[in-house]
Amino acid sequence: MEKIHKPFGLVRRKKFNLKQGFFLSLMRTFGFTGAITLFIILFFVAYYGLQVLSWDFITQPPLEAMTQGGIFPVIMGTVLLTMLCMIFVIPIGVTTAIFLAEYSKPGFMLTAVMMSMYTLAGVPSVVFGLFGLGIFVVALNFGMSLLAGSLTLAIMVLPYIISTSEEALKAVPFSFREASLACGATKWQTIRKVVLPTAMPGILTGAILGTAKVSGETAPIMFTAAAFFTPGIPKSLFEPVMALPYHIYVLATAGTHIEETRPIQYGTALVLILLVFSMNLLGIILRSRQRKKRSW
Amino acid sequence: MKKIMTVFLSVLFVCSIMGVSYAEDLRIDGSTTVLPIAQKGAEVFMKKNPAAKVFVSGSGSGTGIKALIDGTTNIATSSREAKDKEVASAKGKGVTLTGHKVALDGIVPVVHPSMKIKDITTEQLRDIYNGKINNWKDLGGPNRPISTVSRDTSSGTYEVWEEKILKGDKVKPDALLVASNGQAVQTVSQNRFAIGYIGIGYIDRSVKALTVNGKSASANTVRDGSWPIARPLFMYTNGKPAGVIAKFIDFMLSKDGQKIVNEVKYVSIK
Amino acid sequence: MKWQTKEKFVEIAVSSVGLLSVLVLLFIAFFLFKEAFYIFYKAGVSKVIFGMAWYPTYDPPSFGMWPLIMGTLAVTILTALMAIPLGLGTAVYIAEVANHRVKEFLKPMIEMLASFPSVVLGFFGMVIIAPILSNRLSPMLSEKLPELLQSTHIPFISTTLADFCYDKLFIASGLNITTAALMLTVRAIPVIASIAEDALTAVPRTYREASYSLGADKWETIWKVVIPSSVSGLSIAVILGIGTIIGETMIVLMVAGGAAVVPHWIFDAARPMPAAIAAEMAEAPYRSLHYHALFGVGAILFFITFILSFISNFVSKKYRSVRIGEKV
Numbered sequence: 001m002e003k004i005h006k007p008f009g010l011v012r013r014k015k016f017n018l019k020q021g022f023f024l025s026l027m028r029t030f031g032f033t034g035a036i037t038l039f040i041i042l043f044f045v046a047y048y049g050l051q052v053l054s055w056d057f058i059t060q061p062p063l064e065a066m067t068q069g070g071i072f073p074v075i076m077g078t079v080l081l082t083m084l085c086m087i088f089v090i091p092i093g094v095t096t097a098i099f100l101a102e103y104s105k106p107g108f109m110l111t112a113v114m115m116s117m118y119t120l121a122g123v124p125s126v127v128f129g130l131f132g133l134g135i136f137v138v139a140l141n142f143g144m145s146l147l148a149g150s151l152t153l154a155i156m157v158l159p160y161i162i163s164t165s166e167e168a169l170k171a172v173p174f175s176f177r178e179a180s181l182a183c184g185a186t187k188w189q190t191i192r193k194v195v196l197p198t199a200m201p202g203i204l205t206g207a208i209l210g211t212a213k214v215s216g217e218t219a220p221i222m223f224t225a226a227a228f229f230t231p232g233i234p235k236s237l238f239e240p241v242m243a244l245p246y247h248i249y250v251l252a253t254a255g256t257h258i259e260e261t262r263p264i265q266y267g268t269a270l271v272l273i274l275l276v277f278s279m280n281l282l283g284i285i286l287r288s289r290q291r292k293k294r295s296w
Numbered sequence: 297m298k299k300i301m302t303v304f305l306s307v308l309f310v311c312s313i314m315g316v317s318y319a320e321d322l323r324i325d326g327s328t329t330v331l332p333i334a335q336k337g338a339e340v341f342m343k344k345n346p347a348a349k350v351f352v353s354g355s356g357s358g359t360g361i362k363a364l365i366d367g368t369t370n371i372a373t374s375s376r377e378a379k380d381k382e383v384a385s386a387k388g389k390g391v392t393l394t395g396h397k398v399a400l401d402g403i404v405p406v407v408h409p410s411m412k413i414k415d416i417t418t419e420q421l422r423d424i425y426n427g428k429i430n431n432w433k434d435l436g437g438p439n440r441p442i443s444t445v446s447r448d449t450s451s452g453t454y455e456v457w458e459e460k461i462l463k464g465d466k467v468k469p470d471a472l473l474v475a476s477n478g479q480a481v482q483t484v485s486q487n488r489f490a491i492g493y494i495g496i497g498y499i500d501r502s503v504k505a506l507t508v509n510g511k512s513a514s515a516n517t518v519r520d521g522s523w524p525i526a527r528p529l530f531m532y533t534n535g536k537p538a539g540v541i542a543k544f545i546d547f548m549l550s551k552d553g554q555k556i557v558n559e560v561k562y563v564s565i566k
Numbered sequence: 567m568k569w570q571t572k573e574k575f576v577e578i579a580v581s582s583v584g585l586l587s588v589l590v591l592l593f594i595a596f597f598l599f600k601e602a603f604y605i606f607y608k609a610g611v612s613k614v615i616f617g618m619a620w621y622p623t624y625d626p627p628s629f630g631m632w633p634l635i636m637g638t639l640a641v642t643i644l645t646a647l648m649a650i651p652l653g654l655g656t657a658v659y660i661a662e663v664a665n666h667r668v669k670e671f672l673k674p675m676i677e678m679l680a681s682f683p684s685v686v687l688g689f690f691g692m693v694i695i696a697p698i699l700s701n702r703l704s705p706m707l708s709e710k711l712p713e714l715l716q717s718t719h720i721p722f723i724s725t726t727l728a729d730f731c732y733d734k735l736f737i738a739s740g741l742n743i744t745t746a747a748l749m750l751t752v753r754a755i756p757v758i759a760s761i762a763e764d765a766l767t768a769v770p771r772t773y774r775e776a777s778y779s780l781g782a783d784k785w786e787t788i789w790k791v792v793i794p795s796s797v798s799g800l801s802i803a804v805i806l807g808i809g810t811i812i813g814e815t816m817i818v819l820m821v822a823g824g825a826a827v828v829p830h831w832i833f834d835a836a837r838p839m840p841a842a843i844a845a846e847m848a849e850a851p852y853r854s855l856h857y858h859a860l861f862g863v864g865a866i867l868f869f870i871t872f873i874l875s876f877i878s879n880f881v882s883k884k885y886r887s888v889r890i891g892e893k894v
Binding site for chain 1: 569572573576577580581583584585586587588590591592594597598601651652654655656658659660662663664671672674675676677678679681682683684685686687688689690692693694752755756759783784785786789806809812813814815816819820840843844847848860861864867868871872874875876878879
């Protein structure tokens with residue numbers, strides 16, 4: 001029974017409300033399932049993965065039909081795909097965000113852009129893979145390559161980058177723009193020298209969170225970039241690459257020695273999770289630091 | 297700071313585009329059955345020819361041949377012969393599919409080690425896979441439904457099974473489809489009431505191989521033809537191979553290459 | 567150059583880039599439907615969508631997509647049954663019940679859960695959950711339990727119920743729609759929870775205070791005041807969650823089993839649409855009928871997610887803070 005403390009030390013006892021207690025405990029249980037699941041999955045991956053993790057694992061290429069050796073080219077492949085994807089998507093995404101935040105007027109075009117972004121964000125990743133296959137790999141004849149894969153990933157993450165950049169731009173107080181215009185700057189000068197630099201931390205945070213998303217995607221690169229085995233780091237954009245998520249998938253399903261490579265699968269999963277988590281953590285920390293540092 | 301970053305990134309970018317595809321690049325794609333041979337072969341080949349770079353993928357026999365026709369791969373590994381449709385489509389693109397037999401394989405039905413059944417006939421296998429026999433009790437086993445494990449249809453393994461065992465029947469629709477030999481092994485080894493078929497090179501202690509019509513699968517029975525479900529494994533090239541492609545094919549057919557075939561538990565041609 | 571022309575130039579340049587995303591979307595839709603058109607033209611729309619036999623590589627092939635569509639539906643319903651209560655419950659807990667310290671701990675946890683790559687979830691499901699289901703749970707439920715029931719000798723229980731357990735609780739393979747639903751729930755909970763939590767915290771404080779002042783206790787307030795006033799936000803959360811589930815590829819590819827059949831029971835395997843595309847795309851020869859059929863499946867998938875987006879956009883007109891691209 002809960003005690004309700006009133007002034008002068010008087011204590012009144014509250015009737016125990018069964019219904020409320022039950023439902024609130026239910027919510028409490030529901031609430032913690034998420035955290036519990038997180039820890040269970042992390043535990044298993046870490047438990048088996050740490051057994052394989054070592055400096056060699058990260059820096060060596062795979063040997064002996066993947067049963068030994070490391071995953072260095074796999075890590076490199078993911079890094080290259082992600083970097084290249086960001087190079088493609090950030091200019092276009094930020095420009096579109098500038099369009100949405102600064103130049104657009106309510107009307108047909110604005111609704112069209114917003115609707116398309118919304119829809120694009122909801123398209124399943126495998127459909128992007130299909131599209132990438134049809135256009136980049138075959139029609140434009142890039143073949144299964146780093147280029148095709150990163151372009152496909154770029155299209156997939158475009159809505160996210162646009163949305164986070166737009167938010168960052170909109171967060172810049174209107175008074176900044178007004179002050180700049182009052183000094184005689186043109187609209188574009190204002191954007192370039194005042195708005196954009198102020199919004200840059202927010203835009204970069206969005207980009208970092210975007211890289212975390214992109215590194216973990218498998219379906220878009222399955223038919224556009226990923227190979228089972230490459231003898232090292234690609235020297236040209238037109239070569240296929242290995243990638244962390246694809247490596248896990250292919251070793252666990254289509255691989256030649258599924259049971260024997262199991263430790264390596266766990267190790268790859270651990271490396272991927274560490275990569276994604278650290279990127280996310282970095283983004284989250286940056287975001288909250290910006291919110292605190294903001295002097296306006 | 298930003299300017300330095302931009303310059304650095306663009307230099308990196310330009311450098312990466314500048315990469316030329318060296319003549320010693322070799323791309324291999326195709327069957328997951330042949331994948332272990334291709335993978336090990338690639339590793340040994342690259343040790344002997346340091347200038348060569350070999351890329352290996354295993355997306356399925358059909359995919360490999362398609363890639364060869366489209367020109368996106370140099371060697372297509374296949375666990376079946378190229379179909380007439382594929383040969384015709386290749387001709388249409390000016391590609392001549394030339395097959396090189398590099399190994400032999402036997403396909404073996406397997407069950408969980410705890411299943412008491414030891415031998416099975418080809419008719420029973422057919423009836424299991426087309427759905428006529430559904431329960432282990434019809435074969436003298438426990439009263440449990442048979443979990444039938446089959447391969448995804450890009451698989452050359454599946455094609456041979458369809459030809460030699462199903463004899464044209466459709467696989468029953470609720471068969472569990474797995475993407476590779478490895479996955480088939482895994483599924484059967486974890487499921488007490490499953491039956492599946494795998495390449496002879498994939499048999500390990502976690503599954504039990506059945507004898508078919510009284511014959512057991514081994515390198516010899518595959519080679520002399522007495523094992524009913526045997527097939528050659530191919531590497532297809534566009535016409536007569538040249539350059540590094542020819543070097544690789546010759547290597548696979550040489551004594552060292554055939555040693556690799558045996559090492560990965562397939563049957564060498566001799 | 568006069569600065570006015572430069573300004574105009576910049577405006578046009580930026581606007582054209584802005585239009586790019588519209589073009590990309592239109593192009594994707596156009597490309598999908600163009601490649602998919604052929605199969606519908608050749609085999610007839612209703613025969614393809616409602617056909618029951620998906621045998622794309624048989625000779626002659628048949629492209630009935632209904633099993634694939636039903637597979638997606640089955641998996642989505644099972645997941646929704648688990649994910650909606652859990653996700654909304656988590657949101658309610660974080661927004662209403664948890665104290666400040668717990669909140670600061672739990673919210674990042676949910677975000678981390680969201681950042682799990684789906685291939686890792688599929689891997690986990692395949693390697694840990696599936697064997698548990700078929701090797702530990704199945705013998706318990708379909709052997710030990712019937713034995714136990716039979717030994718009680720109570721008329722209905724020891725015969726019909728025991729047989730039911732033996733037959734129906736037998737898990738033929740751990741790779742089935744239930745395992746897939748479990749892992750998909752993990753994927754969906756953060757999506758639903760974070761949007762729902764936003765919706766719940768957007769309810770003005772005064773509503774709650776008014777309810778308390780009328781004598782309602784905490785749960786009554788939540789159930790009768792907070793939730794009803796945030797229904798539009800909660801519906802968006804659910805719709806977006808369902809959209810995520812429908813489009814999720816890797817988990818269903820690795821865990822749902824591969825059988826292209828309409829699932830009849832929760833332990834059956836199925837082949838949802840994204841899994842079919844991912845598994846078969848590599849093998850379909852370019853521009854073959856199979857290739858077009860897979861694009862057909864992709865087109866249907868695109869269409870479904872388009873409708874869902876449309877609905878949620880419509881609902882969000884009443885609720886402003888949903889962000890585009892917020893989905894995980």
